[in-house]
Amino acid sequence: MAELTKKERMKILRQDMPVQGAEDRVQNFNEVALGFTLELAQREAERCLQCKEPKCMEGCPVGVTIPEFVEAVREGDMDKAVRIMKDKNNLPAICGRVCPQEVQCEARCILGKKGQPVAIGRIERFVGDFELANNTFEVTRGPSTGKKVAIVGSGPASLTCAVDLARMGHDVTIYESLHTPGGVLVYGLPEFRLPKAVLRAEIETAAKALGIQILANHVIGRTLTIAELAAQYDAIFLGTGAGLPTFMRIPGINLNGVMSANEFLTRVNLMKGYQFPEVDTPVKVGRKVAVLGAGNVAMDSARCALRLQSMRSKAKDGQSANEVHIVYRRSPAEVPARLEEVHHAEEEGVIFDFLTNPVAIIGDDKGAVRAMRCIRMELGEPDQSGRRSPIPIEGSEFEMEVDQVIMALGTSPNPLAFINADGLERSRRGTVVTEKETGRTTMKGVWAGGDVVTGAATVISAMGAGKRAAADIDRCLKGESPW
Amino acid sequence: MYKILEKQDLNDLTKLMVVEAPQIARKAGAGQFVIVLIRDEGERIPLTIADYDRQAGTITMIFQEVGKSTMEMGTLKVGDSFKAIAGPLGHPTEIENFGKVICVGGGVGIAPVYPIARELKGAGNYVISIIGARTKGLLLWEDKMRAVSDELIVTTDDGSYGRKDLVTVPLKEILDAQPGQIAKIWAIGPAIMMKFVAATTKPFNVPTVVSLNTIMVDGTGMCGGCRVLTDDGARFVCVDGPEFDAHRVDWSSLLSRMAFYRSEEQQAVEGLRKSHECNLEGAVAGGVK
Numbered sequence: 001m002a003e004l005t006k007k008e009r010m011k012i013l014r015q016d017m018p019v020q021g022a023e024d025r026v027q028n029f030n031e032v033a034l035g036f037t038l039e040l041a042q043r044e045a046e047r048c049l050q051c052k053e054p055k056c057m058e059g060c061p062v063g064v065t066i067p068e069f070v071e072a073v074r075e076g077d078m079d080k081a082v083r084i085m086k087d088k089n090n091l092p093a094i095c096g097r098v099c100p101q102e103v104q105c106e107a108r109c110i111l112g113k114k115g116q117p118v119a120i121g122r123i124e125r126f127v128g129d130f131e132l133a134n135n136t137f138e139v140t141r142g143p144s145t146g147k148k149v150a151i152v153g154s155g156p157a158s159l160t161c162a163v164d165l166a167r168m169g170h171d172v173t174i175y176e177s178l179h180t181p182g183g184v185l186v187y188g189l190p191e192f193r194l195p196k197a198v199l200r201a202e203i204e205t206a207a208k209a210l211g212i213q214i215l216a217n218h219v220i221g222r223t224l225t226i227a228e229l230a231a232q233y234d235a236i237f238l239g240t241g242a243g244l245p246t247f248m249r250i251p252g253i254n255l256n257g258v259m260s261a262n263e264f265l266t267r268v269n270l271m272k273g274y275q276f277p278e279v280d281t282p283v284k285v286g287r288k289v290a291v292l293g294a295g296n297v298a299m300d301s302a303r304c305a306l307r308l309q310s311m312r313s314k315a316k317d318g319q320s321a322n323e324v325h326i327v328y329r330r331s332p333a334e335v336p337a338r339l340e341e342v343h344h345a346e347e348e349g350v351i352f353d354f355l356t357n358p359v360a361i362i363g364d365d366k367g368a369v370r371a372m373r374c375i376r377m378e379l380g381e382p383d384q385s386g387r388r389s390p391i392p393i394e395g396s397e398f399e400m401e402v403d404q405v406i407m408a409l410g411t412s413p414n415p416l417a418f419i420n421a422d423g424l425e426r427s428r429r430g431t432v433v434t435e436k437e438t439g440r441t442t443m444k445g446v447w448a449g450g451d452v453v454t455g456a457a458t459v460i461s462a463m464g465a466g467k468r469a470a471a472d473i474d475r476c477l478k479g480e481s482p483w
Numbered sequence: 484m485y486k487i488l489e490k491q492d493l494n495d496l497t498k499l500m501v502v503e504a505p506q507i508a509r510k511a512g513a514g515q516f517v518i519v520l521i522r523d524e525g526e527r528i529p530l531t532i533a534d535y536d537r538q539a540g541t542i543t544m545i546f547q548e549v550g551k552s553t554m555e556m557g558t559l560k561v562g563d564s565f566k567a568i569a570g571p572l573g574h575p576t577e578i579e580n581f582g583k584v585i586c587v588g589g590g591v592g593i594a595p596v597y598p599i600a601r602e603l604k605g606a607g608n609y610v611i612s613i614i615g616a617r618t619k620g621l622l623l624w625e626d627k628m629r630a631v632s633d634e635l636i637v638t639t640d641d642g643s644y645g646r647k648d649l650v651t652v653p654l655k656e657i658l659d660a661q662p663g664q665i666a667k668i669w670a671i672g673p674a675i676m677m678k679f680v681a682a683t684t685k686p687f688n689v690p691t692v693v694s695l696n697t698i699m700v701d702g703t704g705m706c707g708g709c710r711v712l713t714d715d716g717a718r719f720v721c722v723d724g725p726e727f728d729a730h731r732v733d734w735s736s737l738l739s740r741m742a743f744y745r746s747e748e749q750q751a752v753e754g755l756r757k758s759h760e761c762n763l764e765g766a767v768a769g770g771v772k
Contacts, residue, residue, distance in 0.1 A: 177703050179520055179527075179567035187705075217569040219703055223506050243705040247717060254712045254736050256743045263706035271700065272524070277754050280526035280552055281700070282747035367739035414704050416722060 006049060014116040015044040022347040026310045029191040029274055032344055033097070038076070041126040045074035047111065048118050055108035056120060061464030062160070064088045066105055066120055073123055082131045085124070086139065090163040090206060091156070091463070093132050093198050094185065096125025099460045100338045132201050139209040142169030147477045150175060150233040152220045152417060155183020156459045157450025158239030159203065160466030161473075165237075166210035168474045175218040175229075178270065183241055184451075185459070187262075187270040190300050192307070193341075196269075221419040226446065235445055235473045238432060239466060242451035243414040247407055248292065252361030257286060257369035261293070261301045261408035268304045274311065285309055286404030287322050290372055292358060294328035295456075298408035299341040302326050302350045305406070324350050325402070329357040329377050329390045355379070355390065359397065361405055372400045413452045421446075431455055439469030444483055447473055485565035488541060493623040496547045497591055498557050499533070504568050505540030507532075512575030513598035514694060514726055517542065518702040520567040521559065526552045529699045529721070531595035531671075532571060542568075545594035545623075551751035572702050573725045576692075580607040581666035585657065586632070587650050587680055588614045589672025593624050595694060596671045601631040608666075609633050613653050615672075619644035650676065651683045658687045665689050670729065674738055681729035691729040695720045697741060712736045 018034040019025075025032050036044065048070045056066045065084055072081035085092045101107075101121035109117030131137055147170045151158045154176040166172045180186055182199050207214055218224060220240070229236050245260030247253050264283065267273040273283030285308035291301045302324045309322040326345070328335065331354050335342055346352070355377040364370040376396035379388040413430045425433040425442040432441055432448040439447040449465030451457055475481035489501035507517060516531045534543035548554045559565075576599050584603055588596035593614045604610045612632035616622040617640045629635045636653045637645030646653065650672070658665060668691040670680040677693040684691045697709040697720045704722040711718055712733035718724065 177569060178701065179569070187701075217567045218506070219569055219572065222570065222572055222703075223510065243703070245705070245707045247707065247710075254710060254717055254733075254740065256740060260707040263700060263708045266700050266706050271526070275524075276747065277751050279524040280751060282744050282751070284744070284747075367736065416704055 004046060009047055009049060010111065010115070012043065012047045014047070014119055015040045015122070017119075017122050022349070025192065026306050026348050028311070029307060031195050032192050033340075035129055036122055036126040038126075041073050041123050042076060044119050044123055045070045048074070049110060051110055055110060056105040056118075059104040059106075059108040061104070061460050062089050062467050064105075064124075069127060070118065070120070070123055073127065078127070078130050078134075079136045081127045082137045085127050086131070086137050089124075089463075090139070090160060091128070091202050092124050093128030093202055094156070094194060095460055095463070096121050096128050097194050097198075098185075098189065098458075099124075100458055102339050104460065129198075132198065132205070135205070139163070139167065139206060141166055141210050144171070145169045145477060147171065147234040148173070148232070149235045149237065149473060149477075150229045151237045151239060152226070152229070153177075153183055153239040153241055153450075153452075154181035154203075154214065155185060155239055155241045155450060155462065157241075157452075157462035157466035158183065158237065159206070160463040161237045161239060161449065161470045162212050163206050163210060164467055164470035165473060166212050168470070170474070170477065172210070173213045173215060173233075175220055175224070176214060176216045177219040179216050180270065181214050181216065183239075184243075187266045188297065188300070190265070190269055190304050192303070193300065219416065221416040225419060226417065226421040226424065226443070230443075230445055233445075234477055235447065237439075237466070237469055237473065238417065238441070238446060238448040238452055239450045239462070240414060240417045240452045241462075242411040242456040244412045244430075245407065246409040246411060248358065248409065250358060250360050252363055252369070253407075255361055255363040255369045256367055257284070257403055258361055258405045259407070261291070261297045261406050262411065264301055264406050265297070265304065268308075274304070274308055283308065284404065285312065286369075286402065288402045289324045289404040289406065290327050290358075290400065290402040291324065291406045291408055292327050293408035293410070294326055294330070294335045294337055295408060295410070296337045296341055297411075297456075298326055298328075299337045299345045299350075301406045301408050303345055303348060305404070306348055306350060325353050325400075326350055327353045327356050327358065327372075327374070327400075329355065330387065331355055331379060334387045353400075357390065357392065358405075362399070369403050369405055370401070372402050372405060374398055374400050411451075411456045413455075429455060437468060438472035439465060440472065440483070485568045487559055487561050487563050487565075490559075490561050493545065494620050496549070496621060497545060497623055498548070499543060499545050499594075500559075501541050501543050502565065502568065503540060504542050504570075507568065507570045508535045508537050508540050508542050511535040511542060511571040513578065513602045514576030514595070515571035515573050516702075516725060517544070517568050517570030517572060518699070519544070519556070519565055521552065521556055522566050525555075525566065527567075527700055527702065528552050529572075529696060529702055531694065531696070531725075532598070533594040534598055545591060547591045550748050551755045554752065554755060569702065572721060574723075576602070576669070576726060578602045578606050583609040583611070583661075583664055584666055585654065585668045586610060586612045587654060587668065587670040587672070588612070588628070589650055589670075589676040590616050590621060591623070592672030592676070593622075593628065596669060597624055597627055597631070599669050599671075600628060604631045604633075611657060612636070613638065613650050615639065615645075615648075615650040617641065649679070651679050654680065655683050658684065658689065662687070667692070669694075674734070674741055677729060678734040678738070681732065681734065685730050692726050693729040693732065694725045695727060695732070695737070696725065697737065698744065711740075
């Protein structure tokens with residue numbers, strides 16, 4: 001292929017990724033975005049201007065050398081692309097699917113100033129999927145250091161930390177409380193966003209190649225404590241995430257049909273409840289579902305509810321008087337979810353009720369949800385988060401008929417892990433206090449990173465924290481940077 | 484891991500299993516529970532730890548075959564393994580020398596009340612135990628309870644054994660006869676029994692502890708499905724309990740939440756029954772050929 005000029009490159013339009021049509025996809029839990037073909041990936045890679053001082057990299061929490069892998073894809077040298085990618089990012093098939101690229105790498109792409117940025121995330125996913133399908137890259141363990149590290153939790157922060165440490169030659173054991181590794185990637189993310197087979201393949205490939213031991217069903221704080229781990233290991237990394245759901249403090253939260261997004265999504269994703277009764281864990285879906293909140297977890301919940309409704313009403317009578325609402329107290333401009341997820345939710349028929357806040361959930365005589373009393377909001381002055389704060393409009397209360405309420409209002413760290421960990425300082429929000437650059441906690445030999453430090457955030461920022469902690473643990477264990 | 488070492492039929496509905504789980508046995512205390520999963524597509528269900536042996540590295544679980552998962556669990560044999568057992572979960576019972584105490588166990592609830600009675604006795608308490616079941620065939624561990632109790636009262640609803648009464652009747656008699664003498668009461672059994680125990684002891688103002696067995700998924704505080712309304716607001720049974728002050732629990736909310744998945748439970752049991760019938764028919768047909 002002849003080299004294109006800059007002008008020619010800039011003429012190429014951003015390549016769309018093939019997706020399952022909205023009408024089809026609400027009938028199944030299969031992946032929505034189908035991924036680039038090699039041709040599409042190369043076409044998109046042609047758009048990259050190969051900046052001398054690439055801004056995109058500054059937006060990547062794990063520092064992927066983006067122009068290099070994009071160029072390798074353009075050249076069709078996939079082995080090279082995978083090698084460059086895996087040098088910084090061990091889980092590209094996951095990141096390509098779940099990173100909010102529009103606020104990270106792609107937000108800084110020079111092409112985005114006038115037109116559309118290079119679809120870095122889509123190319124990344126293509127590289128990750130290529131590697132999973134072809135196994136071109138052998139991750140190898142460095143020479144053994146004889147040092148033992150315990151990783152608590154197996155979500156994105158933990159997995160990244162574990163893989164990096166094992167590559168550096170340390171003995172790594174992961175402790176996971178559930179029966180399957182992956183943390184929020186397995187219980188939180190729906191199959192249609194991140195297929196479980198992709199996740200399992202990424203984890204198994206890495207664990208096998210690097211000799212990482214994964215111990216499921218170990219609830220740290222109960223089965224073993226941090227103090228007990230500290231006695232057995234040279235270092236501990238806490239990546240226990242933010243697993244504790246938030247319930248609104250309004251009347252009616254204990255009615256049947258009110259649940260946390262964690263419960264709803266865990267039943268759907270981890271336990272595959274959408275296949276009930278073929279699997280044993282049931283999951284209910286109402287005819288009129290209200291999802292409270294507008295983050296990624298809210299979008300995931302709404303889209304799962306929509307699918308359950310379609311699949312079940314099809315099985316019954318083909319008739320659908322079903323509705324799923326996103327109820328959010330701010331306006332569209334403040335929606336925290338990833339753009340693509342909001343877009344997909346809209347396409348699929350989720351109804352958005354902005355500037356609306358529930359004040360009470362109302363039950364019927366059997367203790368089940370019947371309706372939700374809401375109040376209209378307007379936006380006032382910006383609050384601490386910089387977003388304009390919602391203020392209730394007096395006298396605007398109204399009743400919304402719903403039979404299921406799913407609360408997706410954010411999560412905080414689960415305190416269970418910290419039983420008998422007195423030296424470990426935590427904030428009032430329950431997050432672990434760490435040194436920002438290294439992830440060192442106030443307890444000697446214990447590092448932490450990801451949502452357990454920041455509160456609920458993104459997969460990639462957790463991975464970045466896992467990576468920084470791994471580097472510091474390595475320096476510390478080698479004696480280069482004593483505690 | 485999680486291999487079944489021993490299995491007993493305690494009665495028609497209730498089975499006992501001793502399972503290899505050294506890390507859980509090492510930490511287990513009376514009042515705590517585990518989450519078990521029999522296979523990948525199974526259901527995570529909470530079961531109380533009825534006993535444990537730290538040296539042998541085993542825990543004992545007792546369960547009634549009431550739903551699909553427990554019915555399938557009942558078909559596991561010695562030598563089979565669980566897919567997962569996680570624990571010990573929840574807070575252990577606070578054991579100290581309170582003086583004179585009463586332990587009430589109803590049906591399969593006798594099993595979890597046993598280690599509590601044993602440890603209370605060991606701590607120097609005078610232990611009065613009341614155990615009851617619908618009928619004689621559903622009663623269990625009478626001998627074991629007798630061995631750790633200073634007094635034991637047995638009741639059955641139908642009078643087929645012991646006193647023909649609900650457990651609340653002898654309970655009230657004791658409270659009437661010995662005003663101010665009873666320091667604390669534990670009651671474990673069906674939710675409806677615990678509700679009436681709470682109602683019975685409340686007028687006497689005797690601290691009463693119940694162990695709740697609500698619907699759970701993860702058992703570690705993540706889903707909140709197990710939440711119960713108390714006078715202190717909503718609480719999670721898995722991490723705040725499983726023991727609660729019986730007088731502060733909103734029983735009607737609890738009972739209604741426990742029935743939330745009833746139609747799905749019935750559907751699952753029905754499915755299991757049908758698949759058994761199919762297998763049976765297949766076997767019969769195969770035999771005829």
